[in-house]
Amino acid sequence: MRLLKATQGICGNRNLTYLDEFQPESLSLRILEFLDRFADTGGRYSNINQLTGQKHQAHEDPIACWGEIVNRIMEEQATPGERRKVVHTGLRASAALGSIAYCQIRDMDQRSLDITSGFTRNHELDVAAKHAIYALVVLIAALRKVIDSLCDSAREASPNSNSGVADIPDMKEFFQFAWTDKQYVMRKRRWP
Numbered sequence: 001m002r003l004l005k006a007t008q009g010i011c012g013n014r015n016l017t018y019l020d021e022f023q024p025e026s027l028s029l030r031i032l033e034f035l036d037r038f039a040d041t042g043g044r045y046s047n048i049n050q051l052t053g054q055k056h057q058a059h060e061d062p063i064a065c066w067g068e069i070v071n072r073i074m075e076e077q078a079t080p081g082e083r084r085k086v087v088h089t090g091l092r093a094s095a096a097l098g099s100i101a102y103c104q105i106r107d108m109d110q111r112s113l114d115i116t117s118g119f120t121r122n123h124e125l126d127v128a129a130k131h132a133i134y135a136l137v138v139l140i141a142a143l144r145k146v147i148d149s150l151c152d153s154a155r156e157a158s159p160n161s162n163s164g165v166a167d168i169p170d171m172k173e174f175f176q177f178a179w180t181d182k183q184y185v186m187r188k189r190r191w192p
Helices: 002-014 027-039 046-052 062-076 080-100 115-157 182-187
Strands: none
Touching: 002 115, 027 062, 027 115, 062 115, 080 115, 115 182
16 A cells, blocks of 8 residues: 555555545456455455464454445446346355255354355355456556656657666566456456
8 A cells, every 4th residue: 555655645646646536445456456455364364363363463353344345336336137136146146956955154244144145245256256357457557657758758758768678567467467358357267
């Protein structure tokens, strides 16, 4: 998050608008904040800390946080067709299994699930994952534009630098996957 804040500062100083759409409560920044907290060992092992009784739990349960993000994605980002398919999947599974099955699984907020809601939630997680990846790809693409702008400015500042070596090593090959084509992102099965 510190790197993002520094990048936002650079954008402000240089009047770049690439990151303007990412407000503090935007989905992309919420997911980035979740990943940032998860990267901290105090957050990553919060479930183990809770089980062992450690009192110094620095962050809320990451599973519950991810559940909140999934709920938000299903409400705000998922298409009506995706939502209908999710519900239909749960109802089909419940009808097929009838009373011969019992669900012992709990949701991410520790609520008990029945067969219908268990299958529904599983499918929601799949749908939400695609939307979450797209939200991050859009953020990465905006960051790539900031880097490109800075590289262009560096080339303009040193016009005699025709050595073939970049003034700023921008490593574009690491950002080639950041295509903001939503259909492509939603269909993609594997990421680098």
